[in-house]
Amino acid sequence: MIKRKPSEVVFDTCNMILMVLVIIVSIYPLWYVTIASFSSTSAVSSGKVLLVPVEFTLDAFKQMWSYDDYAIWRSYGNTILYSVGGTALSMVLTILGAYPLSKKYLKGKKFLTWLILITMWFGPGMMPNYINLRNLHLLDSRIAIFLIGCISTFNVVLMRTFFESIPDSLEESAKLDGASHFRIMRDIFIPLSVPAIMTISLYYFVGRWNSFFWAMLLLKDKAKIPLQVVLKKLVVEMNANNSQAGMIDYTTTSRETMIYATMVIAVMPMIILYPFIQKYFVKGIMVGAIKG
C-alpha cells in the first residue's frame, strides 16, 4: 500500500463528500415525492415533510383511486398495454429488419441500409407527421400509438451490428442441413442474441413507458389515454394553479399529494426494473459508442 500524500487525502475526502452530494441530489426528489404522497396535505404544504412521511396517511392514493376526471387505473392499463405490446411489435420489426441487413451477401444491402440511415439525419418534422397520421385516419386511434416510434433506426443498427458478430460458419452449416433463413434466424441468431435483444427491448420499453407527446396530441377518448398524459394534465394544472394562486393562497395545493401519488405509481415499474435496466442500458451505450 503506497502512502498517500496529505494533499491526496484532502482531495479524496472532498471527492467523497461531493459524490455523496451527487447521490443525494439524484435520489432525493423522488424520495421526496414518495414520502409526500404518504403524508397529510397540511404537513406537505407547511413544509414539515423532509425525510420521512409526516402524519402518515393513504388519503392521496384513495383520492387518486376515486379521481373521476380520468380513470387513473384505466390509463395505467393503457400504459402497460402500449408499453408491453408496443415493445413486442418494435422488437419483431427491428429483428426482421436487422437480420437481413446483417448479411454481407444480401443484394442491394447498401441501398436498403441507406434508406433507413437517412432517417437518422433528417426527419420530416412534426407537421408533416401529424398530417400524415390524419390522412391515414389514425387520429384518436390506439394503432397510432403502437406505430409511432415503433422502429428506432439506432436500435436497428445496434441489432444488426450484433448479428454481424455471429460467425458465418454457424449459418453455413445450418444451410448445409437445409435450414431456411427463417429457421436460421429463429433457432440460431435469436437465441445467441439474447443479451442484445434484452438491451434493445428495454430501450423501447422505457421510451414507450415515458412517452406522452403523441398520445397527448392524438388521443381524445379518455378511455385510451396512457398514464403519462393524465399526469401531464395534472402537472400543467398544478402549474396553472400556481400562477393563479399568486403568493398567498394555500388551498389550491390540496391536490398536490394526489399528483405525487400518481407520480409514484407511474415511476414504480421503472424503479423495480431499474437494477436490470441500468446494466443493460450501459452495455447498449458502450456498444453504440464503439460501433458508432
Added chain:
Amino acid sequence: MNSTKKNGTTAQIAGDRSHINYIRIKKRMGATAQIVRDRQLYYMLIPFFIWYILMYYMPMYGIQIAFKDYKPLRGITASEWVGIKHFINFFQSPYCWRVIRNTILINIYSIITVFPLTIVFALLLNELRSKKFKTIVQTASYLPHFISTVIVVGLVISLLSPTTGIINMARDIFGAERIYFLAKPEYFRTIYIAMGGWQGIGFGAIIYTSALCSIDGCLYEAARIDGAGRFKQFLHVTIPGIMPTIAIMLILKVGSIMSLGMESIILLYQPITYETADVISSFVYRIGLESANPQYSFAAAVGLFEGVVSLMLVLLANKFSKAVTETSLF
C-alpha cells in the same frame, strides 16, 4: 463443386443444395438469381419497410406543404403552390429572431455548463478509490435518466412552487421574498438547463467512463516509474486519453445547436416566459397543432427550416471532425 462449375448456369447454382461455398458462389451468380435465392430475407424486410414507408417516407412526401397553402379538405396534392411565401413570412415575423435566439442560446448555455460538468463528473468518478462506492454513485446518478419528462417537469414545478416549493419555503425562513420562478423570463433558461443537467449528467458520463476504462494501464505505470504523482498522471495520461471522446461529443453538440426538443419546454413555459423560453420546435407546435386556428403550412415551413439547418450543421460538424480528429460519425 466441380459439377456446378462445369454445368455453369446461375439458376442451377441457385438451386444447388450444397451451400458450402455460398459466399464465393455468389460472385458468379446473376443479381436476379441471388434475389431469388435469398427471397426469404426480402420477405422479412417487407413489414420492416412498410413501417418506414408509412411513418417516414409518406410524411416526407408531405413536406411539400411548406411550399403550399395546405387546406385539409383539399389534401396535400391539390393544395395550391405558394413558393417560399411561408419562409419569407417567418423571417419577417417578430418571432423568428426570438425562437432562433432561444434555441441557440439554450444549447450554448448547455454546452458551456452541462457538457463540462459531465466530463468533470466522469473524471471525479474515475478518481474514487473504492470500486463499490463508485458503483453506488453511478447507479444513483443514472436514475434521473429513467424518469419521464412529465414527472421531471412535475418535480421542477413543485420544487419551485411559490407556495409549497422547498426553495421558496427556504427563502421564507431566511426572510427572503418568495419568488415564482417559473413566471420569470430571466430564470427560465437556468431552470431548463439545470433540469437537463440533473437528468443527463450521470448518464452522459457513461461514455467518458468507458473511454477512461479503455486507457491502457501500462501508461499509468510508465508515468509512475517516471515519477509522476497522481495529479501528473491525471494531466498527462487521463486527459489525453479521453480527449478524442470529448472532441467527438463536443462536435456532436455543436452540430445539433439549432435543434431542441419541445417536449419539456411546452410543459414548463407559460405565455409570460415565451420571451426566453419559446424555441423553434415549441413555436411550430403552438402555431401548427395547439392553436385553435392552426397554420399548417407556415408551421411546416418553420419546421423544415429547422430540419434543413440542423442537417447541414451535422454534416459540417462531421466533416470538421474527420479533418481534426480523424474520426467521423458516418
